[in-house]
Amino acid sequence: MMRSTPFNTNVEENDLSKFKIFRPLNPQELQRLNDDKTCSVYRKGAIVYREGSRLTGFYCITQGILKIIKTGNDGKEQIIRFVKKGDIIAYRSLLSNESACTTAKVIEEAILCHIPYHTLLYLIENNPKFSLHMLQIVCRELKEANDYITDIAQKTVRERLAEVLLLLKDNFNLDSSNTLQISLTREELANMVGTATESVIRLLSEFKSDKLIELQGRRIKILDLPSLYKVANL
Amino acid sequence: MMRSTPFNTNVEENDLSKFKIFRPLNPQELQRLNDDKTCSVYRKGAIVYREGSRLTGFYCITQGILKIIKTGNDGKEQIIRFVKKGDIIAYRSLLSNESACTTAKVIEEAILCHIPYHTLLYLIENNPKFSLHMLQIVCRELKEANDYITDIAQKTVRERLAEVLLLLKDNFNLDSSNTLQISLTREELANMVGTATESVIRLLSEFKSDKLIELQGRRIKILDLPSLYKVANL
DNA sequence: CGGCCGTTTGAGCTCTGTCAAACTCTGTGG
DNA sequence: CCACAGAGTTTGACAGAGCTCAAACGGCCG
Numbered sequence: 424m425m426r427s428t429p430f431n432t433n434v435e436e437n438d439l440s441k442f443k444i445f446r447p448l449n450p451q452e453l454q455r456l457n458d459d460k461t462c463s464v465y466r467k468g469a470i471v472y473r474e475g476s477r478l479t480g481f482y483c484i485t486q487g488i489l490k491i492i493k494t495g496n497d498g499k500e501q502i503i504r505f506v507k508k509g510d511i512i513a514y515r516s517l518l519s520n521e522s523a524c525t526t527a528k529v530i531e532e533a534i535l536c537h538i539p540y541h542t543l544l545y546l547i548e549n550n551p552k553f554s555l556h557m558l559q560i561v562c563r564e565l566k567e568a569n570d571y572i573t574d575i576a577q578k579t580v581r582e583r584l585a586e587v588l589l590l591l592k593d594n595f596n597l598d599s600s601n602t603l604q605i606s607l608t609r610e611e612l613a614n615m616v617g618t619a620t621e622s623v624i625r626l627l628s629e630f631k632s633d634k635l636i637e638l639q640g641r642r643i644k645i646l647d648l649p650s651l652y653k654v655a656n657l
Numbered sequence: 658m659m660r661s662t663p664f665n666t667n668v669e670e671n672d673l674s675k676f677k678i679f680r681p682l683n684p685q686e687l688q689r690l691n692d693d694k695t696c697s698v699y700r701k702g703a704i705v706y707r708e709g710s711r712l713t714g715f716y717c718i719t720q721g722i723l724k725i726i727k728t729g730n731d732g733k734e735q736i737i738r739f740v741k742k743g744d745i746i747a748y749r750s751l752l753s754n755e756s757a758c759t760t761a762k763v764i765e766e767a768i769l770c771h772i773p774y775h776t777l778l779y780l781i782e783n784n785p786k787f788s789l790h791m792l793q794i795v796c797r798e799l800k801e802a803n804d805y806i807t808d809i810a811q812k813t814v815r816e817r818l819a820e821v822l823l824l825l826k827d828n829f830n831l832d833s834s835n836t837l838q839i840s841l842t843r844e845e846l847a848n849m850v851g852t853a854t855e856s857v858i859r860l861l862s863e864f865k866s867d868k869l870i871e872l873q874g875r876r877i878k879i880l881d882l883p884s885l886y887k888v889a890n891l
Numbered sequence: 892c893g894g895c896c897g898t899t900t901g902a903g904c905t906c907t908g909t910c911a912a913a914c915t916c917t918g919t920g921g
Numbered sequence: 922c923c924a925c926a927g928a929g930t931t932t933g934a935c936a937g938a939g940c941t942c943a944a945a946c947g948g949c950c951g
Contacts, residue, residue: 493803495811496890503803518789519796525803547789554788555752555781561795562753568802569727569737569759575809576851577729580907609930617810619908624931640916640930656730814939843898853940858899874898874948 721767
């Protein structure tokens with residue numbers, strides 16, 4: 424099955440003005456943004472861009488979930504973050520004028536709007552409020568990265584796995600039965616935590632024995648949130 | 658000895674216009690920047706700001722070296738980065754309008770210029786080139802943080818220590834005898850690498866046995882750069 | 892001189908990564 | 922409809938990297 428090819432999609436349904444990032448823009452700028460963008464559907468497993476590639480613009484996600492990964496020397500991938508509706512990706516390399524240093528891969532079928540580099544520059548040069556907003560977004564991401572460095576350097580795998588579950592809860596919410604609304608393989612969880620797949624499996628089943636969670640395949644149901652916080656040592 | 662109190666210092670010698678970050682500013686903006694700033698000397702060991710404190714501005718380093726650290730739950734500190742002449746610090750929390758999430762501590766006697774928040778905002782709102790430059794600085798820092806996450810999650814302590822030595826070499830150069838021009842305790846090295854002090858000690862002496870480096874107290878002399886790169890797995 | 896801080900070394904142990912094998916589940920093709 | 926391949930999951934056994942604890946040593950400063 425060919426799943427790497429994006430399909431163009433109806434532009435009308437992907438109005439970007441509803442997203443917080445673009446709130447500082449005036450109607451004329453929004454018009455330009457929507458005129459310049461190109462939206463596409465990406466199937467599960469599709470790669471939006473790869474480490475090392477040159478980018479011609481950044482992307483705003485209007486639907487679906489992607490993982491941003493970085494490949495270590497031994498080929499093992501580290502998940503840097505997940506992105507979903509309203510998030511923007513690929514802006515870092517673009518602004519630094521470097522090749523991409525991460526890869527973006529689709530986890531749940533997604534719609535992405537590509538916004539050309541010159542449009543981004545135009546907005547930054549002409550709308551200081553937008554620049555400030557962009558700065559704040561990057562700063563937030565930087566804070567999260569710094570937090571993560573401290574965690575990964577100092578915490579045990581057990582603590583980090585609990586923390587990742589809590590992070591997923593915050594990012595993707597729970598349904599009415601407290602089940603995480605994102606489906607990840609054990610390997611993906613391991614690549615987030617920075618550990619081996621088998622370690623994740625063992626720890627998850629320990630969490631299950633301890634009545635912290637319940638497992639049904641990839642569905643993870645959170646039973647005891649306070650204890651999970653305690654395990655995460657937060 | 659009281660070493661935490663900053664001393665005001667001669668403003669004349671700390672002209673900020675020579676730094677790359679402020680290159681996009683026009684003469685009038687530079688004037689304002691220099692008028693608004695307050696420079697102080699900080700002794701070794703002094704804390705410029707602490708995790709959790711509210712900041713009234715950001716700082717530009719015109720002299721000396723500081724470490725930016727983050728304290729884990731168990732009190733162990735993680736060194737996020739080192740900063741030196743020309744670097745700016747504390748801008749992240751300022752822009753996000755949050756309390757500081759890191760602590761800045763002086764390693765080598767330093768002179769810092771404090772630039773008030775409203776001056777930063779003024780510059781961002783009025784000079785798009787400056788905003789773009791700021792964005793690029795944050796983006797670079799973010800890239801480094803992401804690289805570090807991958808390293809720390811996937812590499813061995815041995816590899817990371819070699820990498821840290823190389824990083825220090827790039828940041829602080831070597832003297833004519835290939836000695837690192839920064840003096841760190843073993844504990845500080847451990848807090849960079851994300852490991853125990855004893856592990857750093859053991860590995861350093863292994864590197865010494867392998868003729869990669871030479872040790873005289875805190876002075877580290879690099880003997881075999883290519884092999885060090887190999888050990889770092891870069 | 893004494894105390895303190897940083898460094899060094901040794902011993903032991905635990906966490907976690909690796910390897911191997913079995914099992915489940917899904918989609919494919921005969 | 923069944924057999925099969927392949928991917929993902931699970932479990933067990935094992936080894937070793939790296940952490941902790943303890944003790945001794947050196948240098949520096951008051």
